[in-house]
Amino acid sequence: MHYKAIIKIIAILQVVIAAFHLICGTMAIYFKEANAAYSFFLSGVLLIGIGVSALRILIDERPKTLSTKDGFLLVTASWVVAVLVGAIPYHLSEAVPTYADAVFETISGFSTTGASVISDIEALPKSIIFWRSLTHWLGGMGIVVLAVAILPLLGIGGIQLIQAEAPGPTVDKLTPRITETAKYLWYIYLGFTVALAALLMFGGMSLFDSLNHTFATVATGGFGTKNTSVMHYDSAYIDYVLTIFMLLSGINFSLHFRFLTGNLKPVLADSELKTYLVIVALATLIATVSLTGTVYDSYEKSFRYAVFNVASFITTTGFANDDYEKWPFLAQTVLFLLMFVGGCSGSTGGGIKVIRIITLLKQGLNEMKYLIHPRAVFSLRINGQPVKKNIVYAISGFFFLYITTALFVTLIVSTSGVDMMTALSASLTTLGNIGPGFGLIGPTENFAFFPEYVKWTLSAAMLIGRLEIYTVLVLFTPMFWKR
Amino acid sequence: MHYKAIIKIIAILQVVIAAFHLICGTMAIYFKEANAAYSFFLSGVLLIGIGVSALRILIDERPKTLSTKDGFLLVTASWVVAVLVGAIPYHLSEAVPTYADAVFETISGFSTTGASVISDIEALPKSIIFWRSLTHWLGGMGIVVLAVAILPLLGIGGIQLIQAEAPGPTVDKLTPRITETAKYLWYIYLGFTVALAALLMFGGMSLFDSLNHTFATVATGGFGTKNTSVMHYDSAYIDYVLTIFMLLSGINFSLHFRFLTGNLKPVLADSELKTYLVIVALATLIATVSLTGTVYDSYEKSFRYAVFNVASFITTTGFANDDYEKWPFLAQTVLFLLMFVGGCSGSTGGGIKVIRIITLLKQGLNEMKYLIHPRAVFSLRINGQPVKKNIVYAISGFFFLYITTALFVTLIVSTSGVDMMTALSASLTTLGNIGPGFGLIGPTENFAFFPEYVKWTLSAAMLIGRLEIYTVLVLFTPMFWKR
Ligand SMILES: [K+]
Ligand SMILES: [K+]
Numbered sequence: 001m002h003y004k005a006i007i008k009i010i011a012i013l014q015v016v017i018a019a020f021h022l023i024c025g026t027m028a029i030y031f032k033e034a035n036a037a038y039s040f041f042l043s044g045v046l047l048i049g050i051g052v053s054a055l056r057i058l059i060d061e062r063p064k065t066l067s068t069k070d071g072f073l074l075v076t077a078s079w080v081v082a083v084l085v086g087a088i089p090y091h092l093s094e095a096v097p098t099y100a101d102a103v104f105e106t107i108s109g110f111s112t113t114g115a116s117v118i119s120d121i122e123a124l125p126k127s128i129i130f131w132r133s134l135t136h137w138l139g140g141m142g143i144v145v146l147a148v149a150i151l152p153l154l155g156i157g158g159i160q161l162i163q164a165e166a167p168g169p170t171v172d173k174l175t176p177r178i179t180e181t182a183k184y185l186w187y188i189y190l191g192f193t194v195a196l197a198a199l200l201m202f203g204g205m206s207l208f209d210s211l212n213h214t215f216a217t218v219a220t221g222g223f224g225t226k227n228t229s230v231m232h233y234d235s236a237y238i239d240y241v242l243t244i245f246m247l248l249s250g251i252n253f254s255l256h257f258r259f260l261t262g263n264l265k266p267v268l269a270d271s272e273l274k275t276y277l278v279i280v281a282l283a284t285l286i287a288t289v290s291l292t293g294t295v296y297d298s299y300e301k302s303f304r305y306a307v308f309n310v311a312s313f314i315t316t317t318g319f320a321n322d323d324y325e326k327w328p329f330l331a332q333t334v335l336f337l338l339m340f341v342g343g344c345s346g347s348t349g350g351g352i353k354v355i356r357i358i359t360l361l362k363q364g365l366n367e368m369k370y371l372i373h374p375r376a377v378f379s380l381r382i383n384g385q386p387v388k389k390n391i392v393y394a395i396s397g398f399f400f401l402y403i404t405t406a407l408f409v410t411l412i413v414s415t416s417g418v419d420m421m422t423a424l425s426a427s428l429t430t431l432g433n434i435g436p437g438f439g440l441i442g443p444t445e446n447f448a449f450f451p452e453y454v455k456w457t458l459s460a461a462m463l464i465g466r467l468e469i470y471t472v473l474v475l476f477t478p479m480f481w482k483r
Numbered sequence: 484m485h486y487k488a489i490i491k492i493i494a495i496l497q498v499v500i501a502a503f504h505l506i507c508g509t510m511a512i513y514f515k516e517a518n519a520a521y522s523f524f525l526s527g528v529l530l531i532g533i534g535v536s537a538l539r540i541l542i543d544e545r546p547k548t549l550s551t552k553d554g555f556l557l558v559t560a561s562w563v564v565a566v567l568v569g570a571i572p573y574h575l576s577e578a579v580p581t582y583a584d585a586v587f588e589t590i591s592g593f594s595t596t597g598a599s600v601i602s603d604i605e606a607l608p609k610s611i612i613f614w615r616s617l618t619h620w621l622g623g624m625g626i627v628v629l630a631v632a633i634l635p636l637l638g639i640g641g642i643q644l645i646q647a648e649a650p651g652p653t654v655d656k657l658t659p660r661i662t663e664t665a666k667y668l669w670y671i672y673l674g675f676t677v678a679l680a681a682l683l684m685f686g687g688m689s690l691f692d693s694l695n696h697t698f699a700t701v702a703t704g705g706f707g708t709k710n711t712s713v714m715h716y717d718s719a720y721i722d723y724v725l726t727i728f729m730l731l732s733g734i735n736f737s738l739h740f741r742f743l744t745g746n747l748k749p750v751l752a753d754s755e756l757k758t759y760l761v762i763v764a765l766a767t768l769i770a771t772v773s774l775t776g777t778v779y780d781s782y783e784k785s786f787r788y789a790v791f792n793v794a795s796f797i798t799t800t801g802f803a804n805d806d807y808e809k810w811p812f813l814a815q816t817v818l819f820l821l822m823f824v825g826g827c828s829g830s831t832g833g834g835i836k837v838i839r840i841i842t843l844l845k846q847g848l849n850e851m852k853y854l855i856h857p858r859a860v861f862s863l864r865i866n867g868q869p870v871k872k873n874i875v876y877a878i879s880g881f882f883f884l885y886i887t888t889a890l891f892v893t894l895i896v897s898t899s900g901v902d903m904m905t906a907l908s909a910s911l912t913t914l915g916n917i918g919p920g921f922g923l924i925g926p927t928e929n930f931a932f933f934p935e936y937v938k939w940t941l942s943a944a945m946l947i948g949r950l951e952i953y954t955v956l957v958l959f960t961p962m963f964w965k966r
Contacts, residue, residue, distance in 0.1 A: 068857070286894075333906060360883040363880050368956060373962075390853070393850065394853070396843075396882075400879070401847045470854055480851075
């Protein structure tokens with residue numbers, strides 16, 4: 001293991017995060033938030049000091065080709081360090097009561113989960129709110145770009161690492177040079193950010209609110225600036241704009257790239273995209289029918305709330321423009337079932353992901369064909385391309401580990417005495433990086449009441465989910481640490 | 484497809500079931516239950532008449548070697564016909580209000596699920612209660628023996644069919660001749676029946692009650708004779724005897740055979756058995772701790788109720804000696820999670836089954852090893868034997884289809900307006916052939932209130948679960964019906 005090279009890269013990451021602390025500190029001065037400014041500058045200066053010192057000591061450490069094992073360690077360690085240092089301003093400014101809370105809020109931010117332990121968001125300093133949303137934006141960027149670009153740039157072993165943070169059945173090479181790809185994805189991410197912020201301001205949001213909500217949307221994060229999330233605005237325009245951008249953010253960014261470069265054919269033929277849109281349409285239809293005449297008297301209004309919350313769940317954003325726990329059970333069940341789907345691969349969305357569901361469904365069908373013709377050979381194709389057996393294997397393993405982890409986390413959460421639906425949905429919503437759930441953690445509630453060990457467990461679940469299970473769990477196998 | 488041969492076999496099955504109707508009819512006369520006697524004799528005579536006529540028409544149809552496709556059709560069609568004709572006495576005697584209810588109760592019996600639509604069991608004629616328990620016993624026998632013996636005896640293509648009803652990773656051949664094996668398994672089943680009935684009578688149960696509960700236990704069925712299930716007896720002796728026999732019935736019957744013939748080594752080394760016992764022990768421990776000081780004041784009493792309900796859930800029996808919905812949430816969650824496990828392969832238990840969980844866990848671990856050493860080859864061994872890749876594939880596919888079917892059934896159930904936990908547990912408890920669930924279908928409640936289309940859906944779920952998903956679903960693929 002190339003520990004020194006790993007530490008060097010993490011030190012760079014720490015300095016980058018600390019630089020954002022200084023930016024937030026400057027913002028705190030602008031907003032005259034003395035305590036927050038102090039916290040950000042203290043954190044920023046300390047972290048830059050430590051980070052730069054580490055880099056100076058490791059100055060002769062040339063970025064070398066890291067092994068796959070190094071890669072796994074680096075990815076997980078980067079996220080852990082990012083969370084631990086990212087939590088410092090929350091803790092110093094006493095925005096949250098304990099360091100466990102600060103860690104929970106930070107991992108929830110970076111992993112773009114959006115589950116919160118803060119009950120009164122509006123009472124926070126604006127600079128802290130901004131940092132909170134910024135963790136989403138940085139995390140989302142990290143998910144789309146970091147693994148594809150920065151890590152290989154630093155000399156890490158290349159394409160196999162992409163499996164860690166962008167695992168579809170195949171890694172889809174857009175351009176020959178991977179850093180080029182990353183640059184384009186990053187332009188798209190930035191483009192979405194600018195467009196959405198402008199559209200939200202056009203809808204009457206302040207610059208501050210629109211930036212925060214934009215960060216939370218394009219990263220499919222879900223943090224807001226108001227205690228009542230998007231309900232606060234009660235605006236059909238804002239609801240629909242957010243719905244569209246949530247749905248866009250849940251689509252594979254390489255498809256956006258192709259669409260924007262006029263390469264429409266693969267976009268229109270993409271089976272993951274089609275399936276994703278069909279699920280959204282069906283779920284919206286059922287929820288709209290369920291809501292009409294029970295919660296809302298018109299189909300129009302039901303549609304607005306149905307499609308918003310369906311988009312929020314499937315893309316794993318977790319915004320709420322309504323207290324869906326007051327909906328008829330059928331509409332709630334639709335949202336609950338979407339927790340088992342998630343966004344598209346190569347998006348900022350979490351969860352199991354549509355492409356995996358498609359692959360496993362096709363594999364299930366193939367198994368039936370094998371029962372009829374045991375000696376035949378049936379290939380599994382997605383978008384016309386055959387998917388190799390070992391990839392299907394890995395996806396099957398992923399699905400089992402995902403469900404097993406979800407049930408195991410449910411058991412741990414339930415030791416705190418909460419009801420089964422709270423425990424189950426707390427597990428699913430953190431592992432799937434969604435945000436809110438059902439029971440005691442609905443859209444108008446939060447995770448503050450959980451005992452500290454549950455917060456640590458759910459923090460781990462957010463990390464494990466974000467890093468696609470394997471990346472984290474592999475570190476706990478004895479084989480990983482063998483020479 | 485050899486339709487005539489299939490019809491001939493099903494006609495034999497119908498005559499066998501009708502013979503049991505005549506036995507129950509005789510019992511009805513003994514108990515002076517005129518209406519029930521009329522129902523059983525009418526049903527029995529009619530069914531025997533139709534069955535024998537069919538056999539006479541098909542008299543020249545020699546049992547030929549059936550294809551795998553014939554086998555799948557035969558297995559599913561046998562179960563469907565058994566259910567449809569088995570439901571007739573319920574309907575004729577008006578024990579249940581509709582034919583849909585009669586079908587639900589019958590499939591619940593044959594599939595050894597034990598979910599009921601009958602609110603007042605004690606008001607039923609005794610002969611009807613006996614028929615209800617008998618469906619469990621016959622179904623359990625069918626699960627252990629039918630597929631291993633009767634079908635091959637009739638000339639059906641042999642071992643591949645065993646996959647339909649006894650699907651562990653490998654079909655474990657006990658003796659060279661499969662009919663011999665079946666005979667021994669059947670002796671064990673009969674032995675358990677006699678031993679348990681005697682033990683229950685020794686504990687103060689009447690002959691009638693002990694026979695009924697014995698049928699429900701060895702088949703891991705769960706139907707009883709009292710409205711309050713096993714709570715009625717409130718006897719530690721009966722609770723422990725039933726616990727032991729539930730646990731025994733959840734173990735692979737080929738291990739019982741080996742144990743009884745003094746071949747202890749493979750029994751003690753069996754990883755499925757060990758895992759099963761470890762899960763029972765851990766679940767009982769957590770539930771006992773959760774119950775002590777909250778529901779019961781002593782560890783002894785908590786243990787008694789904990790181990791009974793843990794055994795009831797993991798073996799998918801579904802007896803209740805306590806209203807576990809009044810337990811602390813942690814203990815309830817333990818039972819809920821056991822719904823995802825199920826009994827051992829080759830037992831009368833349902834659910835996903837322990838051997839599949841072991842296989843998938845090992846496969847998940849292997850996947851991690853492949854991430855570390857992508858070019859290495861890691862075998863998957865169970866009990867020291869390598870498991871072939873295509874079997875692991877089939878099990879992975881099974882798991883995905885199981886979870887997907889469960890979520891799909893949840894959606895359908897929830898269209899009736901019930902809460903999510905009721906819908907989810909109704910789905911899991913029928914697909915897993917368990918019986919009771921949570922929410923509105925707890926151990927003191929029943930399925931009577933569901934609208935008819937939900938009853939049909941859950942009936943289908945019981946059948947699909949009992950026939951291990953594939954057997955039924957394969958009939959719905961276009962390829963199956965192609966020449
Ligand atoms: K989220
Ligand atoms: K059962």
